[in-house]
Amino acid sequence: MTLPDPSQTARGTAASTSTPASAPLQPIEMRDVELTRGSRTVLSGLSLDVKAGEIYALLGGNGAGKSTTLSALLGFLTPTSGLIRVCGYDPAAEADAARRRTAYLPENVALYDLLTAHENIAYFMALAGAEPERAAIDAALDAAGLQREARDRRVSGYSKGMRQKVAIAMAVLRDVPVLLLDEPTSGLDPRATADFNALLGGLKARGTAILMVTHDLLGAADCADRIGFLAEGRIIEEVHPGEGIDVLALHHRYGERSAA
């Protein structure tokens, strides 16, 4: 699986992705973030950062605050206190600038059922300010592993996995400095998961900062540089899979925390 030529992607064609002058900046930076929804505190002093060319996997049980973290980074939710920056921009106050630098892959990929994969990608890319050639879209779909014969069919008949591949292709094409993934491999078979992890490796090599929310510890251990365990709205443990951790023990511990 190979990524398309960067000159064919959004980062290669659009000049609008430059960061503020005071570089170097962390692509993703969260400091002491508190966020309440109604009377419930969802994030409670969350701090994390993801560097360029790094994959960070965020794990946690249901209600730990994983999806809220992504929503805050996308500017959908405003923190009560603390600091959030995406490439130096506050996603709540400078939403447009931050979102132009962010690609987002939701757990349930939403596409227009009456459009084909090509048309969906071309539309979303055009909204992001890029107009990739059909060949570039095909290259991205190749990289995402979507069968050629499916690409000109309406996506209404697509499986969850196929939809995710379309969204992955979009993320690849946008080639933005920050990629946010919400349970990216939940609908994929083991082969596709392996392909996907390889794809993330390619993006990482390009310098993309990747924050992945997942339940899949084994998958995360396979591809992430760091894994943060989220509980009660903050990181309670952070490990580096590359440093020879005991995944089985981690899995055991993580399972206990999820159940707690």
Add this chain to the structure above:
Amino acid sequence: MSALRLIAWNEWRLIRRSAVARAALFMLLALSAIAAFTSIAHRDESDALRARFQAQADAEFDGQPARHPHRMVHYGHFVFRPLPALAAFDPGVDAFTGSAIFLEGHRQNSANFGDVRQSSLLARFGQLTPAFVLQVLGPLVLVFIGFGTIARERESGTLRFLKAQGIAARTLLAGKALAIGGIAALLLLPALLSLGWLVLAEQAPLSGALLLAACYTAYLAFWVAAVVAASAIARDARSALMALLGLWALTTILMPRIAPDIALAATPLQTRLETDIAIHEDLRRIGDSHNPDDRHFAAFKAATLARYGVTSVEDLPVNYRGLLAMEGERITAQLFGEYAADQSSRQRRQGALATGFGLLSPAIALRSASMALAGTDLDGHQRFLDQAEVYRYAIVQGLNRLQAEAVTYADDGSRNKDPEAARRVRIDPRHWHDVPDFTYRAAPLAERVQAAAPGMALLLFWLIAGVFTLRFAARRIAEAL
């Protein structure tokens, strides 16, 4: 391409690919085209028929043989209201009010021959005209095509995805409104073409046609805003559809039918029978020309004799019976005028109250403006009644004057006993030729625009309300994500 145009273009693409939307659009366009064709044909046919009937009535009046002038007063004359060119777009009250009046002495008749009385109950629901299609069916098609424009994006998750792409809620709603607005423009097209045809081929006033087009554009623009806003605010597409169908039923079907009833209850009109009885009682009170002891006519006789310096009606140089007929007609016409003015004033109050309901229903506001601009509102009908009454009075008094001047009092008194006198009272038929034909003068455009102003102001209010609702919806969308 800007994000706004991209969103609109994509929405059109989705609508094109939806079989239901295509079918709804096709049916309405077909209906709209059929309405335009049949309405123009119907108006042309009706107008030609009325012109033919008018010419026939004129010819029959002119062709009457030598008669006693008072026989001609009772022979009477038909007048027909010609249809304005824009009636092909909006026939307004024409089908209900009648288009012909029988004019005769001592009576003021109602208009007759309305289409509704000659057709099925279906015509009462609404004739198939461009105005009806746009007022009632146009919003319904916009509702069916657009109710899910935002709600479905929310349900499927694409809305969140769009937001993640950096699309502002306001841009999204504007793009959707542009797309649904494009559909509205398509719906307007057959009607605009028919208006163009009426201006070019049937001499309809250009300014009137342009104002009509502007009113219908504003009306559909309100519906576009309402559809997009409801789709954005509602919990889901189904709720949006239910809310919009409720709004449509309430404002385009229910309110326009309830408003006139409320106006009627607030300002009741006398029935024809009640009016006739009241006039008859007033006439008895004022005086009876056949009663020698009647105070009014005794005074009239004394004044007439004094004016001519004679002591008996036989000595008058004119036929006293003719003078009596003129005085009697003057009194009845004055009474008719007073009752008609009262009825007309009540109808105006009813109309104003009904138009006021335009604050609750944009369809009422549009109907009021549309009929006024087309010259087919109640004011136009009242104008016809007023002109017909002036004409009736002139004819009847002209014939009464002929009786006074061309027929002697002696002959008039003995015509039933003396065949020679009966021959002499039948005056030359050239006198009927001298009676001018009825020519209806339609209200000038400035007057029609003035009559349409309240409706147009209410439409503007609805349009502004629509824009504010869209802005509110944009805020809700921005907050909800």
